[in-house]
Amino acid sequence: MSLSTQDVEKVARLARLAMTGEEIETARAQLNGIFDLIAEMQAVDTSGVEPMSHSQDLSQRLREDRVTESDQRDAFQRIAPQVEAGLYLVPKVIE
Amino acid sequence: MTWEIVIGLEVHSQLSTNTKIFSGASTAFGAEPNTQADAVSLALPGVLPVLNKGAVERAIKFGIATGAHIAPRSVFARKNYFYPDLPKGYQISQFDLPVVGNGQLVIQVPAQGKQPAYEKTVRITRAHLEEDAGKSLHEDFHGMTGIDLNRAGTPLLEIVSEPDMRSAAEAVAYAKALHTLVQWIGICDGNMQEGSFRCDVNVSVRKPGQPLGTRREIKNLNSFKFMQQAIDYEVQWQIDTIENGGTIQQATILFNPDTGETRAMRSKEDAHDYRYFPDPDLLPLEISEEWKQQIAATLPELPHTKQARYQEQGLSAYDASVLTSARALADFFEATLDEAPGQIKLCANWLIGEVSAQLNRDGLDIAQCPISAQQLGGLLKRIADNTVSNSGAKEVFRTMWTEGGDADALIEAKGLKQVSDTGAIEKIVDEILAANADKVAEYRSGKDKLFGFFVGQAMKASQGKANPAQLNEILKQKLAG
Numbered sequence: 001m002s003l004s005t006q007d008v009e010k011v012a013r014l015a016r017l018a019m020t021g022e023e024i025e026t027a028r029a030q031l032n033g034i035f036d037l038i039a040e041m042q043a044v045d046t047s048g049v050e051p052m053s054h055s056q057d058l059s060q061r062l063r064e065d066r067v068t069e070s071d072q073r074d075a076f077q078r079i080a081p082q083v084e085a086g087l088y089l090v091p092k093v094i095e
Numbered sequence: 096m097t098w099e100i101v102i103g104l105e106v107h108s109q110l111s112t113n114t115k116i117f118s119g120a121s122t123a124f125g126a127e128p129n130t131q132a133d134a135v136s137l138a139l140p141g142v143l144p145v146l147n148k149g150a151v152e153r154a155i156k157f158g159i160a161t162g163a164h165i166a167p168r169s170v171f172a173r174k175n176y177f178y179p180d181l182p183k184g185y186q187i188s189q190f191d192l193p194v195v196g197n198g199q200l201v202i203q204v205p206a207q208g209k210q211p212a213y214e215k216t217v218r219i220t221r222a223h224l225e226e227d228a229g230k231s232l233h234e235d236f237h238g239m240t241g242i243d244l245n246r247a248g249t250p251l252l253e254i255v256s257e258p259d260m261r262s263a264a265e266a267v268a269y270a271k272a273l274h275t276l277v278q279w280i281g282i283c284d285g286n287m288q289e290g291s292f293r294c295d296v297n298v299s300v301r302k303p304g305q306p307l308g309t310r311r312e313i314k315n316l317n318s319f320k321f322m323q324q325a326i327d328y329e330v331q332w333q334i335d336t337i338e339n340g341g342t343i344q345q346a347t348i349l350f351n352p353d354t355g356e357t358r359a360m361r362s363k364e365d366a367h368d369y370r371y372f373p374d375p376d377l378l379p380l381e382i383s384e385e386w387k388q389q390i391a392a393t394l395p396e397l398p399h400t401k402q403a404r405y406q407e408q409g410l411s412a413y414d415a416s417v418l419t420s421a422r423a424l425a426d427f428f429e430a431t432l433d434e435a436p437g438q439i440k441l442c443a444n445w446l447i448g449e450v451s452a453q454l455n456r457d458g459l460d461i462a463q464c465p466i467s468a469q470q471l472g473g474l475l476k477r478i479a480d481n482t483v484s485n486s487g488a489k490e491v492f493r494t495m496w497t498e499g500g501d502a503d504a505l506i507e508a509k510g511l512k513q514v515s516d517t518g519a520i521e522k523i524v525d526e527i528l529a530a531n532a533d534k535v536a537e538y539r540s541g542k543d544k545l546f547g548f549f550v551g552q553a554m555k556a557s558q559g560k561a562n563p564a565q566l567n568e569i570l571k572q573k574l575a576g
Contacts, residue, residue, distance in 0.1 A: 014368055016177055053170040053192070053373040059381035065112050065149030068119030069133040076137060077129070086128035087241030090179040093231060 003031050098300045098334050101307060102266045102326065103258035106273055107251050108283045109227065109291040110153045115248035116226050117144030117187065122249045124289050132229070132244035138182035144376055146171075150250035153282035154194045154224050155382060155390045157252060160280050160397055161219050163198025165387055171224075171377040174369045179242050180229035188253075190371040193223035194380065200256075200276065201399045202268045203416045212413065217269050218257040227251050252282070258297065258307065263326035267319050270294055271420075272398075279398055279422045287317045298326060299343070300333045308333070309343040313350055313357060325350035329357045401425055405439070414443045424461045427468050434472020438479045445475060449492055466495050474502035481562050487511035515562040517569070520553075523561065524569050527552045538574055549574065 008028045012019045019027065073086065082089040115122055118135035135142045158165040172190035198219035206212040229244035254273065260266045274292055277283035284291050294316045299308035313329060316322045328350075333343055346359045396404075398419040405415035418428050424446070431442045450471065454464060474491055477483045483491065483506050491505045506512055514520060527549060528535050538545040549570050554561055 014175070014370065054375065054378050056378065058378050059168075060146050060378040062148035062151060063119065063145045065114055065147050066119065067114050067121045069114075069121070069131075071130040072134075073127075073129045073132070076132070076134075076139075082239070084236060084241065086130070087232065087236070087243055088129070088179075089236055089239040089241055091240070092233065092238055093179055093240050 003028055003035065097303075098330075099303045100261055100263075100326075100330050101258045101299045101301060101310075102260040102263075103297045103310075104254075104256045104260070104266060104269060104273075105295040105297070106254045106270065107227075107293045107295075108254060108273075108277050110150050110250040110252055110282055111284050112147055112149040112153070112250055114147055114149070116147050116150045116224065116250035117248055118142075120248065124286075126245055128241075128243040129245060132247060136182075136229075136244050136247040138184075144187060144374075146377065146380065147250060150224060151194070151380065151382070152390060153250075154222065154252055155387060156280050156282055156394060157222055157254070157277070158195035158198065159387065159391050159394060160276060161195075161198030161200055161222075163219060163222070164196045165382055166192060166194055166196065167382055167384075168192070169194040169223075169380045169382075171374045171380070172371045173374045174225075174371055176369060178228070178231075179240060180231050180244070180247065182229075182244065182247070186226060186228065187374055187377070188225035188371075189223035192379075193221045194382070195222035195252075196220070198222070200269065200272055202265070202272045203412070204262075204265050204268045207264055215259075215265060215268075217259045217265075220255045220257050222252050222254045225251050225253055252277075258299075258310075263323050263330070266296060266326055267323050270322060271319060275398055275420055275422075280394060290317065293317055294322060296322060296326060298329050298333070300330060300337070308337075309345050311343065311346045311348050311357075311359075313348050314360075316350060321350055321352050324352075324355055325357055328355060332357065395422070398422075398425070405443075408439050410439060410443050414447060417447050418443060421461065427461050427464070430468030431472040431475065434469055435475040435479060438475055441475050441479060442472070445471065449489065453496060465497075465499070466492075470495055470499075470501060477502050477506060481513055481515050481564070482506060483511050484513055484559075484563065487513070487559075510560075512560065513562045514557055514560045515565060517565065520557070520561050520565055520569050521573075523553050523556045524549075524566070524573050527556060528573060535574065546570070546574070 005024060005028060008024050008031065009019075012024065012027075077083045077086075077088070080088050110116075112122060114120060115133075115136065118133050120133035120136055121131045123131070135144060155165055157163075169189060170192040171187050173185040174188045174190070175185045177184055200217050200219060202215050202217055204213050204215055227246050227249040229242055229247035232241040232243065235241075256269065260269055274285055274287075277292070278285040286292070296313045296316060297310045298313065299310040301308040311329065311333070313325050316325055329348070336343060348357045348359050350357050402412075402415040402419045405418060406412060410418070417424075419425050428442060428446050431446065432439060435442055450461075450464065450466070454461065459465075471492075474483075474488055474495070478485060478488045483502075487506070487509075490509060490511065491502060494500065494505055494509070495502070531549070531552070534545055534548065538549075550563075550566065553566055553570065554563075557566075
């Protein structure tokens with residue numbers, strides 16, 4: 001599989017990355033290198049192997065449903081660019 | 096040829112945990128903005144999610160209650176998109192390995208016009224755990240949007256049905272049955288105004304026998320009435336569009352309750368390119384058979400089972416379905432029946448009739464009923480054993496409602512105790528017949544209608560207290576001569 005420039009541009013847009021034409025070409029070459037590795041791995045016979053979803057062979061630890069966090073709004077909002085009436089303000093996003 | 100309507104639902108049910116799905120911040124509704132937005136909800140650098148056991152337990156309960164497969168191993172995935180009410184840039188959800196799969200829900204579709212009520216089984220494709228987003232407030236911030244992240248991280252169970260519904264009535268019946276069930280098993284408070292139970296409805300139309308048509312998804316319906324209206328409007332719109340030579344484009348649409356119309360949201364480019372992948376911050380969730388058994392043992396009798404049992408005990412399908420529409424109502428009914436054993440029909444009639452009507456008038460729900468099940472059962476027991484007539488019982492009921500008190504004392508105080516002593520009734524009847532010898536003769540010569548006259552006279556003489564069934568029987572005997 002080989003990625004086109006358009007593919008890279010699309011992924012960059014989805015990830016909100018601003019990239020120059022030169023950076024896109026570099027990324028395209030690097031990503032294609034990764035796809036070559038994937039192609040090599042896909043040649044391995046994995047029938048009978050359960051797909052891995054995590055690198056550690058452990059299961060999720062669970063937390064008791066008890067409130068442990070207190071209100072730290074003032075501390076958190078001190079580093080926010082703009083707040084009002086307890087809300088974080090961001091550029092208007094309505095459609 | 097008519098059109099066939101095809102509907103599937105996705106319901107976001109907020110789980111009734113104390114804390115968020117991945118952190119120990121409170122989920123209480125109505126707090127001041129961002130006071131429950133902890134470091135995890137805000138996605139501050141370096142934080143890690145830790146899964147809430149209470150959320151998993153609720154998902155397991157739902158799986159058991161719908162006869163579903165509960166995955167021994169399920170996986171959390173990142174659903175990537177950018178929006179300010181989702182500070183991480185992704186929502187933690189489940190994708191190809193959800194916690195619950197292949198369930199079903201039996202629904203009762205009410206009668207409509209000439210079509211009688213019927214039962215239907217709707218298949219549930221899957222139910223998966225995920226986190227809710229925050230809230231965006233678009234007004235009053237000088238061209239800015241205000242973000243409240245209290246809701247961010249609240250646990251949701253997204254319940255996805257198969258496209259099994261064939262009318263708006265079926266879709267509403269399914270949504271209502273699901274709404275009843277999640278409250279019944281105690282996993283969701285069901286408060287639709289507060290957004291605890293939100294429905295997305297996928298609608299398409301086709302000619303019967305044809306492949307599925309293109310669907311449009313009506314987002315975020317938070318009332319059953321709006322759901323009905325939105326589907327009705329959308330179906331007509333799709334049929335008109337196709338019949339006028341147009342085609343349906345897949346779209347996400349919103350329902351406007353003020354105009355009763357649906358309209359497409361401006362579709363964002365790439366909006367559905369979520370690039371799911373397993374979340375490396377979370378290990379696979381494992382659910383043991385033992386844990387499932389423990390949870391199964393805590394589940395109450397389910398609405399559908401209860402309904403079937405009531406019908407076996409002699410109630411109509413309608414009565415049984417009304418009484419199992421909410422757990423509090425079914426509990427009240429059974430407690431009433433405990434007081435008046437064997438009187439299932441009488442208890443059902445009074446709960447669905449007198450009690451419900453009075454609750455409606457007073458704007459109360461069953462949990463706020465001023466009369467306890469014990470009080471009501473005590474009264475119904477006295478109807479059953481003929482101590483009080485039905486109309487006398489209604490009088491007692493009205494007093495009980497406003498002033499309280501127990502049935503026996505009120506019957507006594509109001510002098511409503513029926514005369515069931517055969518000798519006493521016979522005496523009254525004898526006197527009436529003696530005083531109306533001419534009418535007796537007329538009756539015996541064939542004027543049957545006069546029977547009512549004798550009943551009236553005897554009742555009057557007993558000051559309305561004679562047991563009507565006994566009085567009828569004695570009168571018939573004596574008049575027969």
